[in-house]
Amino acid sequence: MDQCFYAMQLDTPGAPLRRVERMMPTPGDGEIRIAVLACGVCRTDLHIADGDISGRRPIIPGHEIVGRVDALGLGVTRFGLGDRVGVPWLGRSCGACPYCATGQENLCDAPEFTGFTRDGGFASHVVADARFCLAIPAAFDDVHAAPLLCAGLIGYRAYRMADGAKTLGLYGFGAAAHILAQIAIAEGADVYAFTREGDTAGQDFARRLGCIWAGASNEAPPAALDAAILFAPVGALVPEALRRVRKGGRVICAGIHMSDIPAFPYADLWEERSIRSVANLTRADGAAFLEAAAGCHVRTHVTVLPLADANRALDRLRAGEVEGALVLVPEGVATGNH
Numbered sequence: 001m002d003q004c005f006y007a008m009q010l011d012t013p014g015a016p017l018r019r020v021e022r023m024m025p026t027p028g029d030g031e032i033r034i035a036v037l038a039c040g041v042c043r044t045d046l047h048i049a050d051g052d053i054s055g056r057r058p059i060i061p062g063h064e065i066v067g068r069v070d071a072l073g074l075g076v077t078r079f080g081l082g083d084r085v086g087v088p089w090l091g092r093s094c095g096a097c098p099y100c101a102t103g104q105e106n107l108c109d110a111p112e113f114t115g116f117t118r119d120g121g122f123a124s125h126v127v128a129d130a131r132f133c134l135a136i137p138a139a140f141d142d143v144h145a146a147p148l149l150c151a152g153l154i155g156y157r158a159y160r161m162a163d164g165a166k167t168l169g170l171y172g173f174g175a176a177a178h179i180l181a182q183i184a185i186a187e188g189a190d191v192y193a194f195t196r197e198g199d200t201a202g203q204d205f206a207r208r209l210g211c212i213w214a215g216a217s218n219e220a221p222p223a224a225l226d227a228a229i230l231f232a233p234v235g236a237l238v239p240e241a242l243r244r245v246r247k248g249g250r251v252i253c254a255g256i257h258m259s260d261i262p263a264f265p266y267a268d269l270w271e272e273r274s275i276r277s278v279a280n281l282t283r284a285d286g287a288a289f290l291e292a293a294a295g296c297h298v299r300t301h302v303t304v305l306p307l308a309d310a311n312r313a314l315d316r317l318r319a320g321e322v323e324g325a326l327v328l329v330p331e332g333v334a335t336g337n338h
């Protein structure tokens, strides 16, 4: 066995990821090993790296993985060697708890999450439970598909909770919002993009994608919103967004971590406005979203960096210097990206 794999591993939150090399892992029963072609960088990776949320350590982050199956564990029939697959955040659910039993595996009592409780895709190879992997539509090449697997997918789950909003506000116009805006616009919604104050580049980007309005997060949009989805991890935006939605409007918090929400007058919640969070994904979400994304010809905007630059990628995300999504590619993988 001459084979090794390499990865960028988190040992200690707050410290840079470290390059490690190890023996190539062997897939267990029901698992597949995947040679990684591309892995997106999600804000959740940043929360993990910074210690805002704590999972297993050491851990290899990365949960927007596109790759090819290069080894099969016992009993896998869903995929074959060489198939292109995606690995999302939900790495495995228990299948036995009350949530799993009622189609809410996103809320499973004993879940495993890719790049958080099991090793993820900031690596040359990764092992995943085949039942939780997704087939990637042929319309998307590897690097453009990667951001769909979390930013797109969890954004879409949040969008479905907006329940047919015709005027939709998106707070934080990063990887998730730039995908979701394209789908919502294709479905006939007016999308209002809210960015950090002074982020005119981000606002221009939103307008180029077809948003009807773009402004700072403390500005009033020109119309009352049916719903607002928060991708920015800033609790102060919750009462801000609540003031922008109409009676019966919804504020949906799509991130895994957020700073504290400041107190606000009950009058701002009154008239059946609501606030809710979105947690994780189900496999059904994944299939529905990828079909919708292909049907709407979603085009992700990506910046590709070599996997060895994972720390630089996290720094850029932390600084808000990204238009669209960041994607890491292991050395030796040809991308032909643009």
Ligand SMILES: [Zn+2]
Residues within 6 Å of the ligand: 093, 094, 095, 096, 097, 098, 099, 100, 101, 105, 107, 108, 109, 110, 111
């Ligand atoms: Zn469960």
Ligand SMILES: [Zn+2]
Residues within 6 Å of the ligand: 042, 043, 044, 045, 063, 089, 150, 151
């Ligand atoms: Zn994510």
